[in-house]
């Protein structure tokens with residue numbers, strides 16, 4: 001559920017980047033990389049309609065060059081892409097130079113869509129002997145990619161101690177063993193790697209999240225893309241800090257804590273954390289998909305709230321939070337979708353809010369039932385949320401929407417902690433099914449196409465680039 005990558009979109013940036021890497025890997029495995037004479041990239045459906053705003057073309061070029069989204073210096077993205085544009089050359093996998101003109105060789109097929117998934121891209125190469133090869137990949141949300149014709153996934157190949165597809169199954173294992181959600185998840189994770197490695201991985205994910213919050217809270221200016229959206233995280237941070245000095249994340253955190261527990265003060269900070277992450281995301285910054293990039297601010301904002309204003313500033317609590325959140329996200333992915341191109345924004349902000357709500361509830365001492373109830377409440381009040389980013393950019397309504405998802409998660413947690421789940425009328429599985437049914441009924445213009453909603457009702461003028 002949590003992947004370190006680059007903004008602004010997990011399905012439209014990270015997924016296509018990974019697909020391009022996989023394609024060049026495939027060329028190398030077939031021993032034909034050096035024989036490639038020319039290539040084209042075809043973007044279909046939602047990738048074509050909002051690909052420019054989401055940086056799909058940029059991501060594809062970086063992936064084809066063999067760069068990795070986890071480690072590539074985000075400060076070099078613009079220069080690298082400018083270089084390809086000017087030279088009209090691209091070095092496949094960093095090893096084999098070909099002629100490549102992004103303006104002509106990346107095609108945005110806005111009126112074509114492939115049946116398996118709206119986020120599809122095809123790589124077409126011509127070899128020196130004039131043979132051709134084509135591979136199609138689908139970016140299915142959250143940075144996950146599947147190749148056309150690919151068989152079963154990795155998870156099917158292992159036997160987990162606690163197989164889980166639904167919230168009821170998760171609750172069954174919790175009740176049977178007496179373990180919390182996070183304990184059950186850790187037992188399953190132990191199938192793949194040692195507990196120490198899982199813990200280190202999770203703390204690394206939190207490191208990237210917190211660096212992203214801190215960076216976003218200290219970067220002013222206008223977001224790229226042409227909408228001229230002013231960054232607000234840094235200004236709000238300055239206001240809330242009120243002239244107090246600090247030198248790094250830890251002293252900043254201590255300064256935040258000194259400000260007290262006034263409701264409005266905390267509310268402002270939660271918004272500030274979420275704005276900061278999503279402004280970084282909109283600027284091609286380094287972010288963690290949680291479960292997607294557009295919704296990347298909700299979970300860090302709620303976890304940062306827990307650390308700053310509750311008792312969450314320990315490695316164990318951070319690990320517990322992320323384990324619980326990840327399982328809830330995984331159940332949504334299995335029972336519905338985490339792709340806005342399939343289900344609208346309920347699949348992004350709604351799912352991230354549900355993940356954060358459950359994680360906070362378990363960490364605050366809620367029972368297993370309350371933990372799942374919090375996820376249900378959070379999603380129940382995101383049902384039907386459409387995806388209609390203005391100009392195809394992950395900025396309006398996306399950035400503010402993360403503040404809403406975070407606040408709803410905290411409210412859902414409190415409601416669950418103050419409730420008796422036995423009296424709940426809606427189950428988590430019930431709301432997941434409802435979300436999926438709603439996704440199926442939702443008009444495609446509200447599924448990351450920028451064909452409806454705010455995207456067509458707010459006048460803008462974006463310059464061609």
Ligand code: SF4
Nearest residue numbers: 294340345348387398
């Ligand atoms: S509106 Fe929601 S789903 Fe659509 S791009 Fe923005 S955050 Fe993602």
